[in-house]
Amino acid sequence: MQRQLRSRSGNNIPKLQVILAVLSLGLLSCQKDTPGISLRTPELPAQLANYAAPEISPGFWVDQSRFKVTDAGATLGRVLFYDKILSKDNTISCGSCHLQEKAFSDPVQFSAGIDGQMLARHTPSITNVYDDQALFWDGRAKSINDLVLKPVRNHKEMGLDDMEFLVAKINKAPYYEPLFKQAYGDNAINKENIADALGQFLSCMITGQSRYDDISCGNSSFTESESRGSQVFFGEGRCYQCHGGLDFNQRGGFFVIDAFPFGGWEPAANIGLDMEYTDQGMGEFDERFEGVFKVPSLRNVAVTAPYMHDGRFSTLEEVINHYSENIADHPNLASELRDWNTGGPGRLNLSQEDRSALISFLGTLTDENFMHDDKYSDPFK
Amino acid sequence: MGDELKIIMDLTMLQIMRKIMTIAAMCALSIPVVAQDTGEVQPGFRHTLGLNTTGLLNQFRDDNADDPLKTPYLITYSVELGKLAMRVGIGPEYSSETIVRDGFTDSEENTLLRMDGRIGAGLVVVNDHRWQAIAGLDAVTGYFRERKIEDSGFDRVTDQEEIETFGGGPFIQLAFQISKRISLSAESAVYWQHQKTTQTQLFENFPDFNNVINENSGSDLEITLPNTIFVRIHF
Numbered sequence A: 001m002q003r004q005l006r007s008r009s010g011n012n013i014p015k016l017q018v019i020l021a022v023l024s025l026g027l028l029s030c031q032k033d034t035p036g037i038s039l040r041t042p043e044l045p046a047q048l049a050n051y052a053a054p055e056i057s058p059g060f061w062v063d064q065s066r067f068k069v070t071d072a073g074a075t076l077g078r079v080l081f082y083d084k085i086l087s088k089d090n091t092i093s094c095g096s097c098h099l100q101e102k103a104f105s106d107p108v109q110f111s112a113g114i115d116g117q118m119l120a121r122h123t124p125s126i127t128n129v130y131d132d133q134a135l136f137w138d139g140r141a142k143s144i145n146d147l148v149l150k151p152v153r154n155h156k157e158m159g160l161d162d163m164e165f166l167v168a169k170i171n172k173a174p175y176y177e178p179l180f181k182q183a184y185g186d187n188a189i190n191k192e193n194i195a196d197a198l199g200q201f202l203s204c205m206i207t208g209q210s211r212y213d214d215i216s217c218g219n220s221s222f223t224e225s226e227s228r229g230s231q232v233f234f235g236e237g238r239c240y241q242c243h244g245g246l247d248f249n250q251r252g253g254f255f256v257i258d259a260f261p262f263g264g265w266e267p268a269a270n271i272g273l274d275m276e277y278t279d280q281g282m283g284e285f286d287e288r289f290e291g292v293f294k295v296p297s298l299r300n301v302a303v304t305a306p307y308m309h310d311g312r313f314s315t316l317e318e319v320i321n322h323y324s325e326n327i328a329d330h331p332n333l334a335s336e337l338r339d340w341n342t343g344g345p346g347r348l349n350l351s352q353e354d355r356s357a358l359i360s361f362l363g364t365l366t367d368e369n370f371m372h373d374d375k376y377s378d379p380f381k
Numbered sequence B: 001m002g003d004e005l006k007i008i009m010d011l012t013m014l015q016i017m018r019k020i021m022t023i024a025a026m027c028a029l030s031i032p033v034v035a036q037d038t039g040e041v042q043p044g045f046r047h048t049l050g051l052n053t054t055g056l057l058n059q060f061r062d063d064n065a066d067d068p069l070k071t072p073y074l075i076t077y078s079v080e081l082g083k084l085a086m087r088v089g090i091g092p093e094y095s096s097e098t099i100v101r102d103g104f105t106d107s108e109e110n111t112l113l114r115m116d117g118r119i120g121a122g123l124v125v126v127n128d129h130r131w132q133a134i135a136g137l138d139a140v141t142g143y144f145r146e147r148k149i150e151d152s153g154f155d156r157v158t159d160q161e162e163i164e165t166f167g168g169g170p171f172i173q174l175a176f177q178i179s180k181r182i183s184l185s186a187e188s189a190v191y192w193q194h195q196k197t198t199q200t201q202l203f204e205n206f207p208d209f210n211n212v213i214n215e216n217s218g219s220d221l222e223i224t225l226p227n228t229i230f231v232r233i234h235f
Helices: A002-009 A021-028 A071-082 A144-153 A163-172 A176-184 A191-203 A211-216 A224-234 A316-325 A352-363 A368-372 B002-037 B053-058
Strands: B046-052 B075-081 B084-100 B107-127 B131-151 B156-177 B182-203 B211-224 B230-234
């Protein structure tokens, strides 16, 4: 038992073994003085940043009727997003695992939550989610406001399950009072407004200024390799069947599975990663959907490695190799990935040139402005 | 340049002197032990001080090893009178580490305290000039505490786990006499132990939210294999 405890701590504690027990106890009595509160204050612009939904291009638009954001609300949400006091021991913020420079994903396979606990799934990118009705890899959150407090409450992620405690902590941080007042008026620090402000900030994470968007508007053009990759993507590769639409995840398009377990029409699929899934995905809620996961957006996909719900592929090349020749014949395999003639898993058998071209094309979906825009950055740095 | 050279020479001399003093101290300590080998052993009480070498060997092990051997009963004192033997043992361990981060969390303190003790009585069942075996019963107790304190400036959060144990059971000890004054021993035991575990979280600036995360207790049998070597000195 003691041995288990030591290894679980994960800390490499340099040992000082002492002979006398009395000396040990004496050392323990040397406690640090009670600290006051000396917080780092967020640095915000004198004038509120503009978080209005951008008008990007004819090929990409934001449904204004579903975009419920104010500048003051999003600004408050930005501070909450990066504030580590939202975790139980003040060590983890949302931004600890959702890095702006990685399109708000995490470059490690599994992020570490409080106490160094490893999470079970890869941290997905959170962009263009303002109207998403199936969030997380298993789609268990039906809206952003439903999503935002789940990681805060999760015992492995941020561990702050007691919402009264969350409100008490935010009340004690001096910089929040004016921010809440600005966004919601007086006496506004409560769980609902915390969720709403975080939701507003996430809603603003609109990425749609990539080279692909420029090309769509006729302001730029593909290179030869990108052009060939585009043909593979929309042609023989049939990638668009699941990754089509404005956000390259088929949202707003047709559904991928016949009956989404939550009754919605969001894209999700079993892509034949395994014959037996240790992580059931949506199968956790309904066994008919074993191995079914949300279809992720491909925007900024070049910077959001590793890939898949368990981060098993570290490069896009590995992802393409999977779709090209390694799809497992799982009973729930999406019909789009089956061969029309045999009914078995499809085999694209792409040439090396086509694989490289496809990767080049996917690179055009990177929105550098989004990843360096100050209005999304960490105000505590 | 001259001063630097002098400092280097002084340091070298210091190191040489330190080595000489260490060797001298070791010689001084070993003389009485060796010298006493030639003396007659007086009948009556035989006192023994045993040192568990596992803990010392662990100091030279890779600290990243996930399975540092437990170091129970670092020091054991025993006394024998004829066929009767009694012993007490204690095993303290303390470690502390402070990580100062250049970020929001100012520091993280990790401390670990382990204390175990035992008291036992037994019979000398084998006793010749080289080998000795003692069988008996031990009563054991232990306390373990691991504490992590995250000090962020905003709050000081303590995660603590405490384990208290007590129990007892039979043991058998086998010793090999190297000389009249020095022996090596190993032992095996089956202890029934009752254990109480408490995990707590303390928030210094938000004491209303302090809580006990987990509290449980139970009993089990723990079998100790003879993989620990004690170096013993008899006097």
